[in-house]
Amino acid sequence: MQENLFPELDDCKKDIQLTIPEIKNLGLVRSEENLQTLLKLYDKIDDIDLKREVVSSIGRQKNDKIIFDFIKSHVYNCGFMDIVYQMYRTCLYKGRTNAAFKELGVELKEYFNNEVLDKMYDYFSYKQSHTGKKNRVIKYQNPILLRGNNVETLNKIDENSVQLIFTSPPYYNAKIYSNYHSYKDYLKDMFQSLKACHRVLEDGRFIIVNVSPVISKRAGREFESIRYPIHFDFHNLLTCAGFYFVDEIQWIKPESSVKNRNGGYQQTRMPLSYKPNCINESIMVYRKNAPFLLDKNIAMYDKSFACDEKFDSSSCWYIAPTANKNHPAVFPKELCRRILKYYSFRGDVVLDPFAGSGTFGEVAIEMKRTPILCEQNEFYCDLINEDNIYVQL
Numbered sequence: 001m002q003e004n005l006f007p008e009l010d011d012c013k014k015d016i017q018l019t020i021p022e023i024k025n026l027g028l029v030r031s032e033e034n035l036q037t038l039l040k041l042y043d044k045i046d047d048i049d050l051k052r053e054v055v056s057s058i059g060r061q062k063n064d065k066i067i068f069d070f071i072k073s074h075v076y077n078c079g080f081m082d083i084v085y086q087m088y089r090t091c092l093y094k095g096r097t098n099a100a101f102k103e104l105g106v107e108l109k110e111y112f113n114n115e116v117l118d119k120m121y122d123y124f125s126y127k128q129s130h131t132g133k134k135n136r137v138i139k140y141q142n143p144i145l146l147r148g149n150n151v152e153t154l155n156k157i158d159e160n161s162v163q164l165i166f167t168s169p170p171y172y173n174a175k176i177y178s179n180y181h182s183y184k185d186y187l188k189d190m191f192q193s194l195k196a197c198h199r200v201l202e203d204g205r206f207i208i209v210n211v212s213p214v215i216s217k218r219a220g221r222e223f224e225s226i227r228y229p230i231h232f233d234f235h236n237l238l239t240c241a242g243f244y245f246v247d248e249i250q251w252i253k254p255e256s257s258v259k260n261r262n263g264g265y266q267q268t269r270m271p272l273s274y275k276p277n278c279i280n281e282s283i284m285v286y287r288k289n290a291p292f293l294l295d296k297n298i299a300m301y302d303k304s305f306a307c308d309e310k311f312d313s314s315s316c317w318y319i320a321p322t323a324n325k326n327h328p329a330v331f332p333k334e335l336c337r338r339i340l341k342y343y344s345f346r347g348d349v350v351l352d353p354f355a356g357s358g359t360f361g362e363v364a365i366e367m368k369r370t371p372i373l374c375e376q377n378e379f380y381c382d383l384i385n386e387d388n389i390y391v392q393l
């Protein structure tokens with residue numbers, strides 16, 4: 001008989017001073033004593049992280065009948081979704097060989113109708129059917145320029161063949177190269193482009209979009225202008241197209257480089273007339289839905305692909321904008337450099353579906369990636385391919 005490791009369990013709650021590793025150890029040794037101790041701990045512990053660990057350790061034990069009854073009687077009233085996730089995890093694993101757990105898992109998924117449980121199910125099912133390391137396949141070795149609307153031209157590119165997408169779409173009608181009839185039309189078109197991007201991007205890889213709010217010109221002093229929060233709407237477009245949110249990086253510019261909006265407030269100092277100078281743009285980082293962890297994408301590359309030691313540790317990147325006489329809204333090269341460094345590997349195929357003057361392609365080549373650029377404006381296309389570097393499809 002194992003010695004009673006936690007005699008204080010029989011006393012009052014406040015005396016229990018356990019650590020997560022201690023609870024983990026109880027789970028690792030499969031015995032009736034440990035299972036009973038863990039069940040008692042579940043009732044006595046209030047701390048949610050410890051309780052979660054207890055449930056995980058219970059799931060590692062072997063008396064399926066007791067574990068099943070425990071989950072069935074606690075899962076609907078445990079009060080914390082973190083605990084439900086652990087119980088569901090046990091159902092998934094034990095459900096491989098035990099029909100009752102499998103059934104309970106289905107019941108929980110239906111009852112809670114929760115996105116984390118859905119993701120757990122997808123990951124678990126994928127893992128059961130896909131084992132082993134995936135090999136890296138590079139489909140394109142030469143830079144490609146696709147002339148025309150990306151919704152059509154991207155059809156020339158194989159599905160799952162691109163490892164990174166970075167782009168800055170038109171900011172509605174802010175610049176001379178676009179003239180959408182309405183904001184609704186603009187969003188519809190953007191959605192079609194994002195769906196085309198989704199098809200060509202490899203599962204689990206990143207799409208990164210640079211956008212920021214714009215304001216329409218007033219039609220007269222008596223009318224208010226409309227400010228469009230484009231990045232908020234892009235979140236919905238991206239998620240509906242099959243990507244999920246990972247991060248938002250702020251590109252911060254020097255205040256002297258942006259339009260001054262302080263004038264009105266400076267004159268009157270009246271509340272409500274305040275308008276800050278917009279020195280930030282959103283860099284929206286999303287990942288293509290995939291039922292596996294990023295580790296699987298990374299595992300396709302060996303350690304020699306690791307970046308140098310210096311890196312940007314925060315979500316604010318201070319980069320001055322760049323002006324270009326041929327295009328009104330070009331990326332600063334430094335922004336492209338950082339995106340390529342953190343979100344792609346040497347040799348990867350990288351796509352800019354709204355390429356403009358082709359800055360991203362230029363930096364991609366410098367950094368030994370293979371760019372695919374889409375651009376519908378003939379003048380910009382000629383500019384991109386001035387040196388005949390691109391194969392045109």
Ligand SMILES: C[S@@+](CC[C@H](N)C(=O)[O-])C[C@H]1O[C@@H](n2cnc3c(N)ncnc32)[C@H](O)[C@@H]1O
Nearest residue numbers: 149150330331354355356357358359375376377
């Ligand atoms: C914001 S600019 C990109 C500028 C670019 N980042 C650079 O560094 O030059 C957007 C570009 O997308 C192009 N564009 C807009 N809609 C397009 C579409 N459906 N297909 C291809 N290009 C498109 C526009 O002509 C414009 O040049």
